[in-house]
Amino acid sequence: MSAPLIALQENIGAELTDAVTSGGGTVVPLDDADALVWKTGPQDFPTLPANVRWVQLGSAGVEQWGDEIAKHPDVTFTSAAGAYSDIIAEHALMMLLAGVRTLPAHLAATSWQNAELADGVGTLRGSTVTIVGAGGIGRSLISMLAPLGVTSIAVNRSGRDVPGATRTVTADELDEVWDDTDHVVIAAPATAETAHIVGADRLHRLKAHSWVVNIARGSLVDTDALVEALRTGTIAGAGLDVTDPEPLPDGHPLWTMRSAMITPHDSNPTGPRTAALARHVEANVARFAAGEPLAAVVDRDAGY
């Protein structure tokens, strides 16, 4: 079997070029290529010659790619779906840990306030984390929480057991596990069903030590209800990589509450993102070379 011939988007960088080579591919111009690796959006996407049978995209979602995919019925498109799960799960873990251990209060201190601070420091150990949306990010997070002595409850569409979770429920059954929940991580797609899935009622039913972490989409949390819950101490805090509205406007109360940690949608930032994409590309090139099924093939009908 000869090495597959892979073309690359111009200026795609050494990391992705190396990934193609490490995966067993040979980098060639587009006119000679079996496949194309394209990192950015559909702007400037080239007309594909007939020899190209596979296009690897750089984004996890492909909402913008409908037209190009329709234009090329004989080409297999693969996304980067799943490639960034571990990176984003790591961010959620960071938020949970910094929250329960009250890092924000510690960073604000400019003297050795052991007596004031130590009583507020908690631990994830022994707690129960409910993960709303147990796709790639959720499953990765569950594996990270296990050695920390955390019980994970998974919430997914099917209710089918997620490996590593003590219990898996559907969104309809969420209230059944809510009273056992110490902390919540939101990792589900934004749909009509999941809008405000964490709203005033559920916030009230959480605990004074609870943290809510959202690394999915802002619309899953009722922002006004969250601000109220933080103001009154109904819950301990929130770690938000996404907000509603987004960007969070200047002067919004969340910016100055010590119980709110905001990261401006950078849980999957440039550096780690490229490294993760490189690992994904390398593995897919190796599969292509071996004639194996590719990972993250875009479903033309479903559009993801």
Add this chain to the structure above:
Amino acid sequence: MSAPLIALQENIGAELTDAVTSGGGTVVPLDDADALVWKTGPQDFPTLPANVRWVQLGSAGVEQWGDEIAKHPDVTFTSAAGAYSDIIAEHALMMLLAGVRTLPAHLAATSWQNAELADGVGTLRGSTVTIVGAGGIGRSLISMLAPLGVTSIAVNRSGRDVPGATRTVTADELDEVWDDTDHVVIAAPATAETAHIVGADRLHRLKAHSWVVNIARGSLVDTDALVEALRTGTIAGAGLDVTDPEPLPDGHPLWTMRSAMITPHDSNPTGPRTAALARHVEANVARFAAGEPLAAVVDRDAGY
């Protein structure tokens, strides 16, 4: 086999009382007891009646207990050594994650500065963490780092392989692994050998993205050299639960550097500490009930 009769220090709290019962013990007055669970220091420690054969202490170190231990040659003393390893390892993990993901810079922002912040965000995934002192805390940390895709290098006295570490070296061999090190976690006891084990030379040989985390004793890091390394950007940052001097004096430059995260020796704080001690006591009572060897027996000669 009848339930062991266990006396408790006055006002020891429900959590530890429950632990004794859950472990299979019956709580009785000291005069009727086979064993005593004592949470605080040797002040007010009672004269032990002859029926007491075992004393469980609440601290991991027993430096203060030499006199009482000598006074009771026929009594087995157990400490809480190892009981707090997971709690402290969790703190080290929090420091590493908050550091590489630049949480301090994020918390200081009061507007949606995605463009300014995202480039600075890194990941632990793919990095190599060298753990100086691979006792209970180090081993626990290694298990937490594994699902994050981190390579752990362990440094211990014997050089004997630590499970989960890619490589284990002695302190003498530390320089051999230093160039492969992205981040350093210090978890070794304070001895003449380990004083300033992270000093100016080793700081210079770390990387601009490196974090140094110290959850052991302040003396293992050369504080002045660390301040200089942070000031000049030789390394990315430091997470310090312990400092030299300790407490860190008001006005010390570390208090106001964004690249320094200080927690005032509270990696093993009140709440989690009591829960961890309860688990340790429960397990030791169960062992006592079953006639099995107890955990963390104090070596009378070695004094730990």
